[in-house]
Amino acid sequence: MKFFLDTADLKEIEKAAATGLLDGVTTNPSLVAKTGMKFEQLIVRICELVDGPISAEVISTNAPGMIDEGRKLAAIHKNVVIKLPLTQEGLKACKTLSFEGKRTNVTLCFTPLQALMAAKAGATYISPFVGRLDDIGQDGMDLIQDIRTIYKNYGYKTEILVASVRHLEHLLTAAKMGADVATIPYKVFEQTLAHPLTESGLARFLKDWETSQKA
Numbered sequence: 591m592k593f594f595l596d597t598a599d600l601k602e603i604e605k606a607a608a609t610g611l612l613d614g615v616t617t618n619p620s621l622v623a624k625t626g627m628k629f630e631q632l633i634v635r636i637c638e639l640v641d642g643p644i645s646a647e648v649i650s651t652n653a654p655g656m657i658d659e660g661r662k663l664a665a666i667h668k669n670v671v672i673k674l675p676l677t678q679e680g681l682k683a684c685k686t687l688s689f690e691g692k693r694t695n696v697t698l699c700f701t702p703l704q705a706l707m708a709a710k711a712g713a714t715y716i717s718p719f720v721g722r723l724d725d726i727g728q729d730g731m732d733l734i735q736d737i738r739t740i741y742k743n744y745g746y747k748t749e750i751l752v753a754s755v756r757h758l759e760h761l762l763t764a765a766k767m768g769a770d771v772a773t774i775p776y777k778v779f780e781q782t783l784a785h786p787l788t789e790s791g792l793a794r795f796l797k798d799w800e801t802s803q804k805a
Contacts, residue, residue, distance in 0.1 A: 591765050593782075594643070594773035596753065598622045600635060602776040607639050609783075614642035616695070616717075616753070616773040618673070619649055630666055637667040645695045645715075647673035648683075656683035664692045671695045671714060676704050681711040688712030695751065702736035709746040715771065720764075721754035730754070731763045738767055758782065 592613035595606050598621040606612040615636050622629055633646050644667070648659040660672035660683060671693040674680040684694050688711065695715040696708040700723060708716045718737060720730025737750055749770035755761055758781055764772050 591769065592642075592771040593779065594645075594751070594771055595779060596621070596755070596773040596775055598625050598627075598632060598636070599776070600625070600632075600639070603636060603639050606776060606779050612640055612642070612779075613771070614644060614669075614671075614773075615640050616645040616673070616751075618647050618697070633663070633666055633670060637669050640669075642669060643671045643693065643695075643715075644669050645671045645673040645697075647697070648675075651677075651679060653679045653682035653686070656680060657686050660687045660692060660694075661690075673697050673717075674713075676708060681707060684708065684711040684713055688714070697753065699737075700733070702733065702740055705733075705737040705748075705750075706740055709741060709744075709748040713748045715749045715751040717751045717753040717773070719754035720752060720760055721756040723754075724756070731760065731767070734764055734767050734769055738769070 594614040594616050595603055595612055596616050598617045603615055622632060625632055636644050646663045648656045650656045650659050656674055663670050663672050672687055673695045674684050676696050676698050684696055687694055693714040695717055696713040697717040699705050699716050699718040705716045718733045723730035734752055751771040751773060752764040752769045753773050755772055755774045755778060761772055
């Protein structure tokens with residue numbers, strides 16, 4: 591399972607990348623806006639920090655605009671993945687850009703049939719938003735299982751990129767279901783590496799070692 595960081599914060603990206611465990615980054619207009627940086631400048635900097643897929647999202651709402659933006663984004667760096675909304679216009683753009691050999695990430699997926707249509711359009715990644723489904727009383731992880739079943743049935747190569755991850759249980763369930771990627775906030779990334787028994791156990795080992803060497 592690949593781990594992407596869902597952020598545009600360069601400090602978070604740098605810290606996660608330093609572990610050697612980070613596979614990529616996803617951004618969106620809201621995350622970029624928080625940085626105060628110019629979009630292209632930010633994407634270049636992220637690509638310098640992480641040698642993996644970096645999702646950069648278009649802001650046009652029609653297919654011709656998305657295609658034009660997507661081509662420009664792809665030209666920034668070889669690691670850029672064009673992020674497109676799961677709309678009719680977005681899938682038109684996905685079909686064209688995928689045909690041109692450009693990688694795409696179709697985002698804001700909330701139903702299995704949306705995911706099926708994205709795969710038919712040639713999406714490299716599909717981004718189902720599990721946390722937002724939880725927010726309205728649905729079990730977001732059911733969506734991941736349904737998409738996995740459909741893609742397996744028909745041999746689609748589109749990778750399932752679990753998004754809107756809120757906590758470790760989302761991440762664990764996604765891994766059990768065989769999701770290809772999870773994009774997670776930095777705090778969840780840190781939580782995957784921590785457990786109080788690990789910390790207390792290490793402290794005990796070091797204390798016992800120090801005591802034994804004084805004997």
